Structures are given as structure tokens and as C-alpha cells.
Amino acid sequence: MTSPDAETATSSAQNGASPTDARRRPLVVMDQVTKVFSSGTVALSDMSLTVNGGEFVSLLGPSGCGKSTALRIIAGLGDASTGMIDWPSSRINSKGLPEGDISFVFQEPTLMPWQTVFGNVHLPLKLKGVSKAAARDEIMATLATVGLEDFAEAYPRELSGGMKMRVSIARALVTRPKLLLMDEPFAALDEITRQKLNDDVLRLWKETGITVVFVTHSVFESAYLSSRIVVMKSRPGRVHADFALHTSLERDAHYRTSEEYRQACETVSETLLEAMDGEDAH
């Protein structure tokens, strides 16, 4: 099933640039990707998806529909069995990935407990051969964008769950990637912290112009954050619907209580139910 709005999203991808945003050129293209694990599980079947520069795309779908597998294949953390990933506007390195263009945020913050916040955020720059001294300004500026400039010398054990996740986001952003891949980053956090981090990510997305692909189980989160939602179906994992989410309102606390947001949640929820139609209840 493809919604009428999905056709809008697809055709704007094919057209290259939209009239309102010159950045909207295809950044990454998944072309008929199938993934069969050695266990025989077909995690993805013939999945095609074009993500354009500047989009905030959520991958939403039932547990096991292949969201993480799709994200990992885009990131080069796993191979496609058939099909390909193309980066039309990037220079590709020897591993077939765009050099320095991708960052990944996992559900767990995965911080090094023996390193300070500063040391953790330094890691991706250190791997590029940049010393702490040379990286200092960039690291402090990035910590400021997530509100942690006063915690540079703290250790992970001294931070709350939300603060640890902010460090993880700062570590992902410090190399100024074009594409930020986030795999259920806030699923383990309480609702208030989750909402605050949603607002942080939206602000960073607007300020930096970064492209985000965000995996979530949450209808509410996807409807709040996304400029576009891709709803996936299980067994095997594939795209069920792909549609743009337009709103005339700023996405903020006021939006959360607006009729527009309620309607967006309803549309997303109904589409998800369609995608799950015929699945066993678990």
C-alpha cells in the first residue's frame, strides 16, 4: 500500500529539489534491498527508500519488521544480501561509505565509563587523528548545543539517563555529519526526558540542516518529529506507506496539544494498524 502522500514524497525525491528547499537532493538511496540472515530469516524484502537532504524521516513499524536492519545497512554496519545502497551526492571511501558523512546513535548511550564527557565526545575526532587540544573548541561548542558545557569533566556515572543520551548525541554530531541515524534513541527514557530530547533533536535538526533517519515504535514520537514517515510491515520487512507530514505550526509544547498534532497521530496510528493487519497479536 502506498498512500497518496507517499507518491508526493517519492516524486519529490525523483525530481531532486523541491521549490522550497534546494537541499532536498537524494542523499542516500536504498535500492531493492533484501536481507536474509544466516538463520534463514528474511528481515527485509525488496526495500527501496530515498532519503533526501534535510529530511527528518522516521521508520515506524511493529517489532521485528526490519527497522534496525535497514538502518544498519544504510550505516554500513551490515550488508544487504541483494540490492544496493547508493550515495548520489557524496564522495565514497574504500568501504563504500561516504567519508565522515554518517553518525549513528544507538538506544544505549554506549559511553566509555573511564572517560569524561569531554573524552567520550572526543572519540570520533581522536579516531581521525585530531588531538584533544585541537578538538577542544569543537567539542565544547558541541556540548553547548546539547546543554552540557558545564559537564565536560564529569564521568558517565555522574549523569542521568537523559544526560548520557545527550553526550551520545554530542559524540554523533561532533564530526558534523550530513546524516544522523538514530535507532530508538529515547525508548529507555521516561516520558518527560523523552519529550525534552525530542525538542533538542528537532532544534539541532533545524539549526544544522542535518538529515535524520529515526527508528521508533512510537506513533506520538514519529508524528511530533518527522517531516516524513515511512511505515514498515513485517515478515518480510518492507515499506507499507511513505508520506510527508506537513504542519503550519512550530513543533513545540503548544503543538503537542494542538488539533493538528492529534490528527497527525491519528493518521499515523491508522496507517500503522493497516500495516499490522493480519499479524498475530503478541
Ligand SMILES: Nc1ncnc2c1ncn2[C@@H]1O[C@H](COP(=O)(O)OP(=O)(O)OP(=O)(O)O)[C@@H](O)[C@H]1O
Ligand atoms: N543478527 C541477526 N541474526 C538473525 N536474525 C536477525 C538478526 N538481527 C535481526 N534479526 C531478525 O530480523 C528481523 C528484523 O529485525 P530488526 O531488529 O531489524 O527489527 P526491528 O523492526 O528493528 O525490531 P524492534 O523494533 O523490535 O527493534 C527480526 O525477525 C529479527 O529477529
